[in-house]
Amino acid sequence: GAVVSQHPSWVICKSGTSVKIECRSLDFQATTMFWYRQFPKQSLMLMATSNEGSKATYEQGVEKDKFLINHASLTLSTLTVTSAHPEDSSFYICSARHLRGSEKLFFGSGTQLSVL
C-alpha cells in the first residue's frame, strides 16, 4: 500500500527556535497534502491544505506566518513552526491523497513536538 513518511518522529527544541517537519509520499504522487495537529485525547484538527506548486490554504485561526508550509514537489511537503513556544507543543501529522483521486488518506506516523 501507499506509504507516507514523516520526519522527525519527535523533536525537543528551545523556545524561540524554528522546527521543520517533512512529509514524503514514498511510492505515489500526491497533489494534495494535509497538515493536522492533535492534542492528547482530542481530534485531529486540520491546520492547512497544501497543494503542489501553490500556496497552502490555512484553516481559520491558524497563523500562516507561524506555520509555514511548502509543497515543492508531488512527493514532499514541509511544515516549519517558526519561533516555537511551549503552547506549540503538540502532535503534528501529515496526510496525503493519491494523485489518481483515491478518497482515502494516507497518514504519516506523526511528529511529537515539545518546546521547552
Added chain:
Amino acid sequence: SQKIEQNSEALNIQEGKTATLTCNYTNYSPAYLQWYRQDPGRGPVFLLLIRENEKEKRKERLKVTFDTTLKQSLFHITASQPADSATYLCALDFGDDKIIFGKGTRLHILP
C-alpha cells in the same frame, strides 16, 4: 452548529464479542464517511469508506453502516480480539479535499 460526535470516549468489550462504535453528525452533508484506526503516538490508518448512497460496507471482521437520514454511522468489529484495542476515528469527507474528524473512541478489548 456543526458537530461530529463519537458515542463514547472509551469502550470496554470482552474478547470475542462484537464492538459497536457510533458516529453522529449534525448540519453536515458528507459525500463519504470514513473510519480510521489510530494507535498511541502513531498516525491514523484507513479502514473503511462508505458512500452516501451505500447503506453497508464489510471488510473481513469489520462492518460499517451509514444512515444519512439519521446522520449516523455504526462501526462494528465482530469476534473482537485484544489486538483490536486502539482509538477509532470517524471522518466526514465532503469530496472537496475537506475532511473533518471526530474525537475518536478508545476501544479496549478485554482478554
